[in-house]
Amino acid sequence: MTHGKQWPLLAARGFHDMFAGTWIESDDPDEIARLLGSDPATAAPCGLEEAMREYEPYAFRELVWLGEHSSGWIHAVTIAGPRLRTDLLAAAGRRFVQVVWEPHGLGVHDLYYSDGTAAGRCSPVDIADPGWPFHEYTEGLVPRRPDLIDVFSAGPAEPVGSLGLWLENWLILAGRVSGRLIDEQYLDATRRLYSVPI
Template identity: 35%
Template sequence: MTSRNKLDQWSYLAERGLADTFECSWVETPDYRAVVTKLRVEEETLACDLNQARRWYQPYAEEIVVWVGEQSPGWVTMFTVSGLFPWPAIDSLLRPGGRVYHLSYYADEVSEPVYFDGSEWAEDISADHWDRPRQEGAGLTGSSDLAREMNFYLAALAYRTGGFIDDTWFTTPGLLCRIPDGAWPRA
């Protein structure tokens, strides 16, 4: 058996049927349960891993469902399983000195990652974020332009947040959260 290229993260999503849309945030915070509390969804959760959560995957649905789990020590992942994640909820997670990254892909278009640097949102992420994935060829990994672009961004985020999308990413315990209507204004 050959080992899998760790930079080919997009294929993990595609193999599990999660590549029609992609919206994910990485939040610098020590506890994913604190994130769930700030999302105002304590009564609307189900303990599961992302493999189990993908049963609720419905691209472009009205209902917003997010899986929240630990990415690595000090980082939490919020993967949107259904609907479009409301930006006011993400803004509620921001804290002085803390970092947040957000990457999305909808309707055949990848939005470059945006970044909260501890004081403000920025679309221009500093060049040093891209050095390692560029050196390792992350942008050359994948069978399509979309796969190569997503693998490049996902590698940059993995190096910053300490976790790649791999089998462990899908088996990490977390909470599936249904964000109730009216909990957050629609962006």
Template identity: 30%
Template sequence: MRPLPEESQWQLLTEAGLHEDFQAMWIGSDDLDEIAARLGLDTTGAFECDLATALRWHGAGSHPSVFWFGPHAPGWTVVLMVAGGLPLFELPDGRVFTFRYLRATGEFHAVPGLYDAAGLDDLDLKDRHGDESDIDPHLVAVGRLTGRFVDRAWLAERRTLCRG
């Protein structure tokens, strides 16, 4: 794996339609049923779609809590809030990276679990609150630790869209 992605992670996500708050988790497990149950997701009526479709579906006035989740890399699941807020999710080994960027205030919340990880010294990771410019280095860090960066193929992959 390359140490840096070919394209800006945050720019790819915003180009895909993330123009509101950005809340996501990368969870060190690929047991989708367990993750859905622990998050309290309502998979009745869930369907598979890419990120652009998920964002359009929310824009059509859907349920206030909407999740798009599925495989990210071997052993890792991504959970992205399309609408609403992320619930608390923890694993005993701490392999959960939680992102929160609130566009209205321009505030990016630090990502617990990244700051002591090896191999990230070249990235400007702030372990406190920051702004939108702090998102991309943190996304790069998560990509390195999970073994996969966000790219155009990742954006096009079908994951499960459901209510919380």
């Protein structure tokens, strides 16, 4: 699977203050919504541009733009609220990976994941560790490069240097696990905006 840069596609759609995407093994978005405590009857079909009118990271409500990503996989993008809780997915035995970018906090979070049996977190610096369930998808992904210059500032984190590499690694890995990278066609599709209890 070839890949271009994933983060610029998301940044161009406005995910500057937070991005939390959860790729979940399933063919049924409504089933996943119900598993998360949402009522699918109240979900509103919309494109991402319309969904982003509700963009409010850390709000005291949770809105998730959720729909088919590839055959056998759903993608849930948090539009409002904190990152999607994954404990209910793990308890139901669902395979998932979750990528979180938070410039006003950690920058790149650990990858939250479940292989359907065990759930956990993987640090970006441990991406090449052969002991974790999604190791087979990490070919060519490295935790550091000798030519990488890290830039640190007192302000919000920027997706450059190691942070940029780690973010791109996680997004590529999520695409490999789910069988589809994010592309313009994906971002231009109509999915549904679900309200999920926090």
